[in-house]
Amino acid sequence: AQSVTQPDIHITVSEGASLELRCNYSYGATPYLFWYVQSPGQGLQLLLKYFSGDTLVQGIKGFEAEFKRSQSSFNLRKPSVHWSDAAEYFCAVGPYTGTASKLTFGTGTRLQVTL
Amino acid sequence: EAGVAQSPRYKIIEKRQSVAFWCNPISGHATLYWYQQILGQGPKLLIQFQNNGVVDDSQLPKDRFSAERLKGVDSTLKIQPAKLEDSAVYLCASSFRQGTYEQYFGPGTRLTVT
Numbered sequence: 001a002q003s004v005t006q007p008d009i010h011i012t013v014s015e016g017a018s019l020e021l022r023c024n025y026s027y028g029a030t031p032y033l034f035w036y037v038q039s040p041g042q043g044l045q046l047l048l049k050y051f052s053g054d055t056l057v058q059g060i061k062g063f064e065a066e067f068k069r070s071q072s073s074f075n076l077r078k079p080s081v082h083w084s085d086a087a088e089y090f091c092a093v094g095p096y097t098g099t100a101s102k103l104t105f106g107t108g109t110r111l112q113v114t115l
Numbered sequence: 116e117a118g119v120a121q122s123p124r125y126k127i128i129e130k131r132q133s134v135a136f137w138c139n140p141i142s143g144h145a146t147l148y149w150y151q152q153i154l155g156q157g158p159k160l161l162i163q164f165q166n167n168g169v170v171d172d173s174q175l176p177k178d179r180f181s182a183e184r185l186k187g188v189d190s191t192l193k194i195q196p197a198k199l200e201d202s203a204v205y206l207c208a209s210s211f212r213q214g215t216y217e218q219y220f221g222p223g224t225r226l227t228v229t
Contacts, residue, residue: 004157022201036220043119043206043220044158090157103218105157 002027002093004106012112021076021109031092033074034036034103035065038088043097047089050074050105086113117141119221121207127227133195136224140188146170148218149182149192150206153224158206164190197228 003026013019025031032051048059049062055067065076074091088110092103119206128134140147145166150158161173161180166187175182179198184190194201204225208218 041222043208045220045224048216071118095218102160102163103158107155107157 002022002031002095002104003091004034004091004104006089006091006106006109008109009107010110010112014114015079015083019039019076019078019081019085020113021026021089021091023074023106024072024077025093026072026075027093027095028093033065033067034078034092035059035063036061036089036090036092036105037061037087038108044090047076081111081113083113083115086111117193119207119209119219121205121221121224122142123224125227126227127229128133128197130199130228131196133193134197134226135194136192136205136207136226138190138207138221140190140207140226141219143211144209144219146192146210147184148208148210149190150208152206152223154202161192168173194226199228202226202228212214 005024007022034049035047037047038044047063048057048065050057050067058064063076063078065074066073088108090108091106094103116227119141122137126134147164151161159164159174161175162182164184180194182192197213204223206223207221209216
């Protein structure tokens with residue numbers, strides 16, 4: 001069964017500082033990997049996704065993530081955090097098939113940005 | 116392009132009452148999902164529709180939850196009777212077709228069962 005672990009429940013960073021949110025997944029085959037962001041009172045918005053190819057993927061809002069198969073990780077990074085990045089971030093994994101699209105989400109990491 | 120619409124945004128009911136949530140997906144999106152997000156957890160898929168047919172309802176508590184998408188567009192999720200543990204945010208999402216992960220989420224309905 002597929003699963004996702006986000007070890008950090010809550011992270012606080014200063015505005016302008018760099019950010020790395022951790023994500024580890026468990027899946028028996030090639031996974032599809034995603035990062036979503038959820039602002040208070042909002043639905044989830046897709047930041048970026050990895051299907052195959054280049055293991056460093058770029059997303060919206062200046063975010064990037066790196067897929068490391070050997071470590072079963074897909075960590076999210078941003079070189080300089082803005083106050084508006086304060087939100088909850090979810091990593092998700094889905095099966096690499098042509099028909100199924102069931103996502104399994106992690107428990108999320110809440111990001112707080114101090115000014 | 117209009118996003119995924121959900122109503123109501125908030126609902127408070129007593130246990131054993133019934134409740135219904137409505138979702139209108141993005142126009143042209145054939146696949147519709149309902150997720151349950153309990154506080155402190157990630158979203159959990161309850162049911163997935165492809166047009167008006169059910170693709171996956173393996174995690175839907177069928178003794179109390181039901182969902183329909185009669186004309187392949189709007190969808191309704193119902194809980195009857197509600198339990199305290201059903202307190203959560205219910206998210207609706209849609210995608211253009213089955214097998215794509217470009218899921219677009221609505222703002223959700225926050226349900227509180229007292």
